[in-house]
Amino acid sequence: MKNNYRMPKSWVKAAALCALTGMLAVGCKDGDDFWDTFIPETDDEPTSSQIEGFVFYPAVQPASDANVAKLKVPAGFTITKFAEGVGKPRILAVNANGNVYVSDREAGIVVMLSDKNGDGVAEDKKTVANIKQVHGLHIYEGKMYMVAVNEVYVADMNGDGTLGQPKMLISDLPDGGQHPNRTIAFGPDKKMYLTVGSTCNSCPEPNPENATILRAEPDGSNRKVFAKGLRNTIGFGWHPTTGQLWGMDHGIDWLGDNEQKEELNQIKQGADYGWPYIYGEGKYNPGDRPQGDTTYAQYLQKTTLPALTYQAHSAPMSMAFYTGSMFPGDYSNDAFIAMRGSWNRSSPVGYKIVRAHFENGQPVRFEDFVTGFIVDNNRAHFGRLVGVAVHKDGSLLFTDDTNGVIYRVAYK
Incomplete structure (x- = not known):
C-alpha cells in the first residue's frame, strides 16, 4: 500500500498513530537541502513531510530439507x-561444558540442549527454568542470569547443567511497550549491562531508563x-x-523503504545516540522535535553517530564476537549478527546472518554470512532469526523462532 502527499507538522503525530496500523508512514527524502528546507528550527514555521507507507509480511514456509538446502x-x-x-x-547461551541454553519468551521457559556425542545435533532437551516472558540469557561466574520485561533473575548452575531455583535481583525495569525484548551481559568491568528498548517507534520517553543501556552491580544494585x-x-x-562495547540499534520505522538504516554503534558511557530526534548519519527526524x-x-x-550503518528495516537482533578456533583465522574477533527481517518495507530485507568485519578493533564493513531464508521470489520466508552464539x-549457532529451529554453521 502506498500513499503520497504532504502534511503539516501538526498532523505528524496523528499520522504516526495511523502508521501503526499500516495506513500511513512518514517517508523522508535524503539530502541536506531537504532537511534545511522542511525541518525548521522553531515552531514558528510548519513542518511538512512526504508520506509513503508499506506493510509486507512474507508468507511462512516450513524449514523443510528442500528449503534448508537453499541456504547459502x-x-x-x-x-x-x-x-x-x-x-x-530466542536468545542463546553456551556454558563451558557445551550445554546450550535457549529462551522461549512466549512459553516463558529456558531450555537446555545437549549434544553429548559431538555430532552437531542435540539429542537431549530439558526445561530448566520457568519465568514469564524470559528473554535475555547470560552465563557469568558459573551462574545463569535471565531477564524478562521487568525482572532480572540469577540461578546457580548444577553440575549436570540444570539450574537451581531462580532468585530475583531486579523487579522494576521499565515496562516494555513496543520493545520488551531485554538482553543482558557482563562486561570486562564485571558489571551487569541491560538493554531497555523504547516503548514506541518514535517519541520522547517519560521514563529516562527507556531507550538505554543500563549498568548495575552483579547483584542488581546501583x-x-x-x-x-x-x-x-x-x-x-x-x-x-x-574491550570496547559495540551494539546494533534498530532504526525508526515509517521513514520510507531506505530509512532509518540500522546502526552499529560504539557504546560509550554517558553518550547520547540521538533517538528520537537524530538518526543515521546525523539526519533530523521530522516526527519529533527536541x-x-x-x-x-x-x-x-x-x-554520537554510528560507526557503520546497514540496510534499513533489517531488524538486527543478537550479536556475537567470534572467539572460536574452528573458523579460518580472518574470522577471529569479527561479529556475527542475526537480521530478523523487515515487515514495513515494499520488498523484504534481512532474514540472514551477517558478519561485521573488524580491522584493528574497528568495524569496516558488513558481509553476508548465511542467506537464503527468503524464497518464492521474495514472497515467502522460512526463518526469522534471533539468537546467535559461538x-x-x-x-x-543461531535461532529461528518462526519454525522452532536452531541452526549450526561449521567449517569443514
Missing part, C-alpha cells in the same frame, strides 16, 4: 539443524543509565581485543 554460506562452511521442534527459540538515545539495542558485546529550546542542530552536536566447538 561461504565456501568451506556447512549449515545444518542443531535442533528443531524447540518452540519459539543501577544507572550507561548510554541513551538507543531505540532498541538487542545485540551487543565487547570486542575481544580492545524538547525545550534545544534545536535540531544543537541536539546533533551532542549526538558453541564450545567453535561452530556458530
